[in-house]
Amino acid sequence: MQSTELERVTLLLRQMIMAGEFVPGARIAEIPLASRLGVSRTPVRLALGILEQEGLLTSAPHKGFWVREITIDEIADAFDVRGALEALACRRAVERGLDVANRIVLEECLALGEALVAKGALTEADTRSWSEMNARFHEAIVAASRNIPLANALAFVGRLPLVSPGAIAFTQGLEAAFQNMQKVQAEHRDIVDALVNGQASRAAALVQEHAYKSREKLRRGLERLRGEQIVANVPGLKLVVG
Amino acid sequence: MQSTELERVTLLLRQMIMAGEFVPGARIAEIPLASRLGVSRTPVRLALGILEQEGLLTSAPHKGFWVREITIDEIADAFDVRGALEALACRRAVERGLDVANRIVLEECLALGEALVAKGALTEADTRSWSEMNARFHEAIVAASRNIPLANALAFVGRLPLVSPGAIAFTQGLEAAFQNMQKVQAEHRDIVDALVNGQASRAAALVQEHAYKSREKLRRGLERLRGEQIVANVPGLKLVVG
DNA sequence: GCTCGGTTGATTGCATGCAATTCTCTTTGC
DNA sequence: GCAAAGAGAATTGCATGCAATCAACCGAGC
Incomplete structure (x- = not known):
């Protein structure tokens, strides 16, 4: 390859x-x-x-x-940027008309998420397919906006560790991960609902809040690890907590 | 150096x-x-x-x-991204409290713009100092947000030709440039007013519209050049108009 | 004992040689 | 006359040698 x-x-x-x-x-x-x-x-x-x-x-x-030394605050700030950009993507996607192909991808992602939530139990493999689904979901929104610089900018901020939608969620264990998954799935449902019904600003507000929740979840996860100067074993990158 | x-x-x-x-x-x-x-x-x-x-x-x-072949639409789309990011910068700047240093920069930019507008006549040198002022103005807003990924993302989209605030305005002549300058100066005044008065969403809306106006101004300027497959002599880059 | 300077070692920055791949032009076959 | 295949040329990709710069260590002077 x-x-x-x-x-x-x-x-x-x-x-x-x-x-x-x-x-x-x-x-x-x-x-x-x-x-x-x-x-x-x-x-x-x-x-x-x-x-x-x-x-x-x-x-x-x-x-x-x-x-580069990356601080927790910087990661958190990147989530705000992601939220703003994805909100723009939602507005543009609705304004330009959500195309069928991306709508199908979104609904497939919803279905897969539904199946994972319904399954209840969570293996490592489930977490991985969830992450992949999540990445596809957000990519579809961006693709639906048909705005290349927007996609590039999102890819740019996503290069920071833990910021990309495909990053493994930072949770305490499989149980907590599952509860979080249920919430996220509900948010995804609402976002798709807003998109297919042409509710641009509702969709924008929802993804922004979606990003904010990710941000705060990550922040809580990282804050727990304060104390050491350097956070080790974070899936992504060692972070400077100073 | x-x-x-x-x-x-x-x-x-x-x-x-x-x-x-x-x-x-x-x-x-x-x-x-x-x-x-x-x-x-x-x-x-x-x-x-x-x-x-x-x-x-x-x-x-x-x-x-x-x-790379860059289309007019791509440039225009980049302006939307810029608008969304600078809107976020305004909100954050207000929420975190506009610091004195950046407030001073903003007011200096306003004063310089005022002087150029009052002067009336416009030389090439005036256009250059206007562009530099414009770049400083937008940089100050971003700096005031104290969000590093945001600043990086803005720098990223600004790498496309004509998108950065420091790019020379695309107008028909010095006369048209001057009229545009008056409008932009008024917009800058309003933005600073909103920022110093803590009006986060007003400031955000204003910069977004500010970016949109830049976008449309550029688009009109470029549309005029349709006909040739490739637009030459555009200050920035040859653009594919297809 | 501390600071400043020199010297040595190591690392980066650049140039260049060689192999692998691609492109092009020619030639051959239909 | 046109298409396809092959050979040659040119270009990229990688390895390596050499010079310039930097860092660290050691010693001398105050």
């Missing part, structure tokens, strides 16, 4: 960073990384540049790259 | 693209470009990667880079 080393290295490196393999603020030297990944410095260097553009790394001339 | 070739090449290349030196859709080969800029392929390659991330170029493995 990936025809070049650069793509492979970029993907790998992104996963490594997101998995928290590097201490935030720590320098990432090219040579050890290259030998670790079994390639030369060239693709590594290019990949680092890409990840810098994505906001995961920082660099300075002759000083190299290091992992 | 720029200590590396990469920075120099990136800046130069961005300017060249924005100035429309390349036909949209045309391939950009590394070797001729490198020899033209007097450097080796390495920094050129890195710069091309950066500009791809910025949305000005596209690439495919083993096929190199080419200039």
Whole structure:
């Protein structure tokens, strides 16, 4: 699938960073990384540049790259941005007329969510398919807006760890995850209802609140981990809590 | 100032693209470009990667880079995104309390705008200082929101040509530019008024409309140029009008 | 004992060589 | 005359060598 080393290295490196393999603020030297990944410095260097553009790394001339320190507040703020953009997407989707293809995707997502909620029990696999469904749901809304810069901007903010709709929900356990899932499913239902009935501002308000709830849920989850300077084992990235 | 070739090449290349030196859709080969800029392929390659991330170029493995074709609709859509984001910035700025530093910047921008409008006559230099003032104005609003992902997202959409507040207004002549300037100045006054009086939703609505007016002004300006497949001499980039 | 300066080591930045892929032009077959 | 296949040229992708810059450590001077 990936025809070049650069793509492979970029993907790998992104996963490594997101998995928290590097201490935030720590320098990432090219040579050890290259030998670790079994390639030369060239693709590594290019990949680092890409990840810098994505906001995961920082660099300075002759000083190299290091992992950006991301605060909880920054993650939370990104959710506000996501809410505002998705609200715009809803308004545009309604104004331009919700097309059939995306409507079908939305309803499929609703059905899948319904099935997961009805099933009651939750395995790890269920959580994964929920996440994928959630990602598809939000993508469909954006696609329905037919606004390319909007989609790009959303992808941009989604590059921050935990912000993308596909990020694994940050909950205490499967039980809490399930309760949250029920709430989210209800919100999804309302959003789709507003969209198919042409209620632009209602849909916009609902997704905005939807994002806000995600934000606060995440914040509560992260706040619990205060105390250590660096939050480890967060699915996504080590975060600076200072 | 720029200590590396990469920075120099990136800046130069961005300017060249924005100035429309390349036909949209045309391939950009590394070797001729490198020899033209007097450097080796390495920094050129890195710069091309950066500009791809910025949305000005596209690439495919083993096929190199080419200039992205940007439609008028895409530019217009980006204005909607800008409006939504700046509206969010206004709400947050008010909610968090407009800080003194940014308030001063806003009022200085107002004063400068007032002076330019009062002056009546408009030179090229006036247009430039107006643009710089406009950029500072919008930056201050974003800075006042103290939301870093928001600022990043706005910078992201602003990378599209003509979308950034600092882009030279697209008007028919100095006379029309002046009339537009008067309107914009009035809008700026209202926005600052809302911000300093803590009227969050009013300020949000005003900036959104502000962006919408910019969008429509630009669209009218570009529509006039339909007919040719490619619009040349647009300050920013050659645009595909199809 | 502390600070400032020099020197050494390491790392980044750039140039270039080589292999792999793609594109193009030509030639052959129908 | 046109289409398809093959060979050659050109370009990208990657590896590596070398120079410039930076950081750290050590020593000297105050």
